[in-house]
Amino acid sequence: MKSWLTTTDHKRIALLYLGTMTLFFTLGGLVATVIRVELATAASDLVTADTYNRLFTLHGVIMVFFFLIPSIPTFLGNYLLPLMLGAPDLAFPRLNLASWYVFVAGGLLTLTAMVAGGLDTGWTFYTPYSTTFSDSHVILAVLGVFLAGLSSVFTGINFIVTTHRLRAPGLAWLRLPLFVWSLYATSLILVLATPVLAMTLLLVAIERGLHVGIFDPEAGGSPLLFQHFFWFYSHPAVYIMILPGMGVISELVPCFSRNRPFGYGFVAASSLAIAVFGFLVWGHHMFVAGQSYFASVVFSFLSFAVAVPSGVKVFSWLGTMHRGSIWLTTPMIYALGFIALFTIGGGTGLALAMLAVDVHLHDTYFVVAHFHTIMVGGMLMAYLGGLHFWWPKISGRLYSERWGRIAAYTLFIGFLLTFLPQFVLGTQGLPRRTASYPPEFQFLQGLSSAGATILAVGYVLPGVYLLASLVRGRPAGDNPWGATGLEWCTSSPPPPHNFVRPPVVTDDPYDYPRAPQPTITGVGDA
Amino acid sequence: MPEAVREPFADPAHQRDAVALGMWAFLGQEVLFFGVLFVFYTSLRVRHPELFAAFAPRLDWRLATVMTVALLISSFTMALAVRFAFTRARRSLVLALSTTMILGAAFLALKGWEYAHHFEHGETPQIDLAGLGRGPGLATFFGVYFVLTGFHALHVLGGLGALGWLAVAAWRTPASDLRGSPVMAVGLYWHFVDIVWLFLFPALYLAGRLAP
Amino acid sequence: MNHESPAPTIAAAFLALLALLALTATTVALAFLELPPAVHVALAMSIAAIKAGLVVAVFMHLMREAPATRLVALVSVILLSILMLLVVVDVRHLGGG
Numbered sequence: 001m002k003s004w005l006t007t008t009d010h011k012r013i014a015l016l017y018l019g020t021m022t023l024f025f026t027l028g029g030l031v032a033t034v035i036r037v038e039l040a041t042a043a044s045d046l047v048t049a050d051t052y053n054r055l056f057t058l059h060g061v062i063m064v065f066f067f068l069i070p071s072i073p074t075f076l077g078n079y080l081l082p083l084m085l086g087a088p089d090l091a092f093p094r095l096n097l098a099s100w101y102v103f104v105a106g107g108l109l110t111l112t113a114m115v116a117g118g119l120d121t122g123w124t125f126y127t128p129y130s131t132t133f134s135d136s137h138v139i140l141a142v143l144g145v146f147l148a149g150l151s152s153v154f155t156g157i158n159f160i161v162t163t164h165r166l167r168a169p170g171l172a173w174l175r176l177p178l179f180v181w182s183l184y185a186t187s188l189i190l191v192l193a194t195p196v197l198a199m200t201l202l203l204v205a206i207e208r209g210l211h212v213g214i215f216d217p218e219a220g221g222s223p224l225l226f227q228h229f230f231w232f233y234s235h236p237a238v239y240i241m242i243l244p245g246m247g248v249i250s251e252l253v254p255c256f257s258r259n260r261p262f263g264y265g266f267v268a269a270s271s272l273a274i275a276v277f278g279f280l281v282w283g284h285h286m287f288v289a290g291q292s293y294f295a296s297v298v299f300s301f302l303s304f305a306v307a308v309p310s311g312v313k314v315f316s317w318l319g320t321m322h323r324g325s326i327w328l329t330t331p332m333i334y335a336l337g338f339i340a341l342f343t344i345g346g347g348t349g350l351a352l353a354m355l356a357v358d359v360h361l362h363d364t365y366f367v368v369a370h371f372h373t374i375m376v377g378g379m380l381m382a383y384l385g386g387l388h389f390w391w392p393k394i395s396g397r398l399y400s401e402r403w404g405r406i407a408a409y410t411l412f413i414g415f416l417l418t419f420l421p422q423f424v425l426g427t428q429g430l431p432r433r434t435a436s437y438p439p440e441f442q443f444l445q446g447l448s449s450a451g452a453t454i455l456a457v458g459y460v461l462p463g464v465y466l467l468a469s470l471v472r473g474r475p476a477g478d479n480p481w482g483a484t485g486l487e488w489c490t491s492s493p494p495p496p497h498n499f500v501r502p503p504v505v506t507d508d509p510y511d512y513p514r515a516p517q518p519t520i521t522g523v524g525d526a
Numbered sequence: 527m528p529e530a531v532r533e534p535f536a537d538p539a540h541q542r543d544a545v546a547l548g549m550w551a552f553l554g555q556e557v558l559f560f561g562v563l564f565v566f567y568t569s570l571r572v573r574h575p576e577l578f579a580a581f582a583p584r585l586d587w588r589l590a591t592v593m594t595v596a597l598l599i600s601s602f603t604m605a606l607a608v609r610f611a612f613t614r615a616r617r618s619l620v621l622a623l624s625t626t627m628i629l630g631a632a633f634l635a636l637k638g639w640e641y642a643h644h645f646e647h648g649e650t651p652q653i654d655l656a657g658l659g660r661g662p663g664l665a666t667f668f669g670v671y672f673v674l675t676g677f678h679a680l681h682v683l684g685g686l687g688a689l690g691w692l693a694v695a696a697w698r699t700p701a702s703d704l705r706g707s708p709v710m711a712v713g714l715y716w717h718f719v720d721i722v723w724l725f726l727f728p729a730l731y732l733a734g735r736l737a738p
Numbered sequence: 739m740n741h742e743s744p745a746p747t748i749a750a751a752f753l754a755l756l757a758l759l760a761l762t763a764t765t766v767a768l769a770f771l772e773l774p775p776a777v778h779v780a781l782a783m784s785i786a787a788i789k790a791g792l793v794v795a796v797f798m799h800l801m802r803e804a805p806a807t808r809l810v811a812l813v814s815v816i817l818l819s820i821l822m823l824l825v826v827v828d829v830r831h832l833g834g835g
Contacts, residue, residue: 082534089534091544157551164806165544166534191551192817195559203566203673212669213653214566219669220577220662224832225569228825229562279817283824292831295824542744547807550800554814561818568822569829575775587766594762602755605745605797612743710744717797721790727762728782732769735778 008093009496014079015394016100021067021075022463024107028062029459031055036418036452039445044435052435053120054136060123061141065148066107068375069237072244073190074103074155076386077183079394081159083487083494084177086168086503091161099154106147113140122433124234127215127226131207139209142201149194149201152240156190159183168486170505177485177509178267182247185271189236189243189278197233200226227289231282239278242342242374243271245382246313249335252385253317254510255483256332257324261510267316270309277306287358296355303353310346314339327518329481330404334385337412341377345370348423363433366426369419377415384411384462391466392480396492397473398520403465411458417451482518484510538705545707549714560722563674567729570670574662581667582734584649589640590731593633594723600629601720604713607692611709616701619709623693626716630686637679644668671730678726681719688712744799754796761789 004012035055038046047055078096082089090096113119119141121130130138163184167176176184203214204226213219215226254261261267283291283299291299317339326332348370352358361367392398421444430441437445479488490499535541571578607622644650651669692712696704746754765785769778794800800808 087534091534092548093534095548153552153555157548157555160551160810161544161548164547164804165540188813191555192558192814195555196562196821199559199562199677203562206673210651211653212651212673213666214669214673216653218661219653220570220574220666221669222569222573222829224828225566225825228821228828229565232821279820283828290832292828294831295828298824298827543804546744546803547810550803550807550810554810557814557818558821561821564818565822565825569825572826572829579775587769591762591766595759598755598758598762601758601793601797602751605751606748608745609743609748609751612745706743713745714798717793721793724789724793725783725786728765728769728786732765732778732782735772736766736769 006097008089008097010078010082010090010093010096011394011494011498013096013100014075014077017070017074017078017103020100020104020107021071024062024066028059028067029456031059031062033452033456035059036449038435039437040449042437042439042442042445047435049435050120053122053433054114054118056433057119057122058114061110061119061145063375064123064237065145066103066110068241068379069152070103070148070155071241071383072248072379072386073159073183073186073240074099076179076248076383076390077159077186077244078155080390080487081162081180081183082166083490083498084180084485085162085166086171086486086499086505087162087166088497088499088502090158091166092158095154096158099151099158102147102154103151106144106149106151108144109147110141110144113137113144116140124230125201125204126230127204127207127223128217130204131215139205142205146198146201149198152190152194153198156187156194159187160191163187168503168505171486174265174268175505175507175509176268178250178261178264178271179244179247181268182243182250182271185275186240186243186247188272188275189240193233193236193240193279196229197237200229200233203229224286224290227286227291228282231285232279235282235285236275236278238371238374239274241379243274245338245379246342247271248382248386248389249317249338250313251483251485252331252335252389253320254324254512255389255481256327256329256335257321258327258512258515259320259324260512262316262319262322263312264510266312270312273309274306277302277309281306281353284353284358287355288362300353300355304350307346307350310342314343314346330399330401330408331385331389333405333408333412334381334388337408337415338378338381338385341373341381341415345373345378348373360429361426363431364426365422365430365432368432369422369426372419372422377419381411384408387462387466389481390487391469392476393487393492393494395466395470395473396476397469398476398480399469399473400465401520403461407458407461407465410454410461414451414454414456414458418448418455419451421445421447421451477519479516480518480520482516484512484515538707542707542710545711546714549711553714553718556718560677563677564725564729567670567674570666571733574666577662577667578733580734581664582730582732583737584644585671585731586640586643587731587736589636590727593636594727596629596633596636597720597723600626600633601717603629604716608706608710608713611696611704612706614701614704616696616699616704619696619704620693623689623696623709627686627689627693630682630689630716634679634682634686637675637682641672674726674730678719678722681722685712685716685719688715744802746796746799750796754792758789758792761785761792 007013038052116137118136119138120136121134121138125142163180206212207214213221215221215223217223250261250267281299281303283295284303287296352361352367352370388404425441425444430437476492478492486503489503535544603622603625607619607626610619610622649664649668651665651672653665689712692709765782768781800811
């Protein structure tokens with residue numbers, strides 16, 4: 001136990017993060033369940049409207065700051081980055097451990113706020129409600145999120161320095177795995193956007209606790225300024241969540257298509273382009289918030305620009321599968337689910353970026369459905385795909401491929417059933433964040449709640465068969481999928497210093513025609 | 527037992543290079559962290575320039591000039607400390623670190639005295655919660671003043687802690703074992719905090735026209 | 739071995755200090771002049787930027803660091819400029835409070 005809590009091994013820290021985030025995800029998921037049960041009927045009968053506010057805030061804060069943002073970087077990234085670079089560890093191992101402790105401290109503070117009576121501001125902490133009117137535990141919660149942000153900054157710095165300074169001999173930039181490119185772009189956002197949120201939340205705490213009129217219009221402050229700051233972070237934060245997911249998909253698709261990625265250079269560059277453009281579009285969250293008309297037009301235009309590099313990625317995945325030899329394993333099912341749902345989520349995002357359309361759809365279920373399609377449909381599919389892809393490497397065991405596929409399909413169906421009705425609800429004008437609604441929306445809301453039940457089953461299943469594989473799974477061998485990449489050249493799980501002999505890279509990545517044959521047998525269509 | 531820390535670097539030059547990159551990345555996020563405060567300041571000054579003309583003269587520019595000089599000299603002694611750390615001049619290193627700390631502490635002492643003075647004269651950032659229609663005024667200006675200088679002062683305080691730790695470590699370590707990278711990292715941080723003040727000084731203290 | 743001291747020589751650091759002190763005196767002196775407020779702000783902030791540049795170049799030896807290190811520093815300043823620019827544009831277009 002103690003050797004785990006004082007470890008500086010990036011692989012162990014990654015597993016500490018996995019355990020912590022699974023707890024947060026379970027909590028956030030349970031709250032989502034209560035919300036969906038409440039919404040199954042039109043009246044507010046299970047919880048009061050006030051409790052409902054606290055529930056969706058808890059769900060949002062936990063899922064955004066304690067699962068979606070850290071998930072892929074701190075677990076898969078932490079585990080795989082040094083392996084993929086051929087390095088013995090991250091550049092600053094103690095900073096890495098510190099980041100986990102800070103993360104846990106932030107989580108505990110936030111949970112304390114939730115237990116002590118909750119938070120009802122929504123995950124966005126909008127002023128002046130959060131600073132003046134809310135009677136919930138705003139200060140405690142923002143300090144918790146502040147600490148989670150600090151932990152992100154530590155991780156980001158570590159990844160940037162590691163990628164620059166600890167690449168194996170011969171591993172030039174244009175030989176880096178695409179997952180590393182996406183982690184690098186994510187780290188830039190983590191380091192450069194998070195401080196803006198950190199300071200903004202501290203200002204909220206100062207205004208609320210010490211009565212300084214920073215955002216208070218009565219005292220010359222500006223609530224709009226809060227929204228500028230908040231979205232300057234929180235829009236790039238969307239790319240913090242989705243970019244690593246895109247990186248995972250860029251690993252899965254070439255491996256299970258047995259093909260080189262189509263347009264490697266463009267995919268690598270598109271990660272950086274998304275990181276850069278992501279910083280220029282925050283104002284599209286403020287179209288109806290009283291922002292100047294001029295700024296709205298500028299931000300609407302820029303928001304379309306960010307769709308271009310995302311489109312480049314989708315084309316690359318399709319192009320990689322084209323004339324590939326597709327092998328429909330569990331990770332690949334998740335990858336295909338990601339591509340489908342990300343395209344739906346991205347397309348509806350463009351609808352929302354249109355100034356006139358947004359005035360109608362703003363703060364309706366359409367927005368809820370849009371970002372859940374990107375976050376749950378996209379990011380979570382990628383997370384689970386990556387988890388299944390690298391699980392044999394991390395645990396050294398094979399899980400049940402049959403149950404893996406069943407769970408993946410269950411999730412996909414459950415997802416569509418939960419969130420497609422919400423797009424319709426939104427276009428019909430149903431506002432979000434209300435516990436009760438007019439009875440004519442009953443059918444679609446009921447459909448959504450039914451879908452959520454299926455979704456919940458899809459989440460529980462991997463927890464069961466992955467844990468079972470630890471006990472009953474067959475040994476995985478070094479490279480069960482026949483994948484390329486340095487992480488597959490070492491044992492499963494890797495030894496403490498990752499490689500017995502420091503690797504030297506002589507080839508370009510993804511040389512799939514010449515990759516080793518898969519060693520998995522008995523999983524069907526291999 | 528804790529595992530021994532593995533240094534993943536091949537040689538000291540490699541490590542110094544990595545520490546420099548890591549520290550600059552950290553300072554990059556500090557730029558944005560303080561940047562929020564400067565955007566807050568700028569938006570207020572654009573919307574209410576009259577507040578700055580009216581209340582900036584209540585700040586003591588003479589005292590602030592002395593504080594600026596103290597920080598500038600401390601940056602100079604910090605740069606020397608980094609040099610001494612790399613050349614393993616242990617006594618000079620301890621001396622340079624201590625001088626830097628004394629100047630930093632002097633800055634904080636003056637800042638504290640200044641704060642006390644403002645509070646005595648009712649120049650506080652607290653807005654009157656009960657008063658409706660109170661409008662922008664003295665509390666608005668002192669709000670931005672206290673928030674900006676307060677965050678800066680906290681960073682100076684953090685820097686003093688780091689310097690103290692370095693000085694004690696340098697005192698205890700034989701000269702042959704001295705490592706330059708930690709001193710360089712703290713030095714970069716200290717210089718950055720100095721730069722923040724270089725902007726705060728004209729932004730607040732010189733915001734109105736000075737009278738002799 | 740290039741892990742030789744990255745810090746400036748004592749002479750270079752001292753010259754930088756003298757320049758910084760001189761610029762401080764200048765900015766204080768300029769604040770006494772009767773100039774339009776916009777000119778006042780522009781002058782004071784330009785001098786502060788020059789001083790910051792001196793500290794970065796000499797005390798923080800940025801120019802001797804690797805290209806990646808310089809890039810990280812540059813990107814952070816560019817991002818802050820974007821935030822500052824777009825917020826100020828928005829405030830200006832809104833007008834008033």
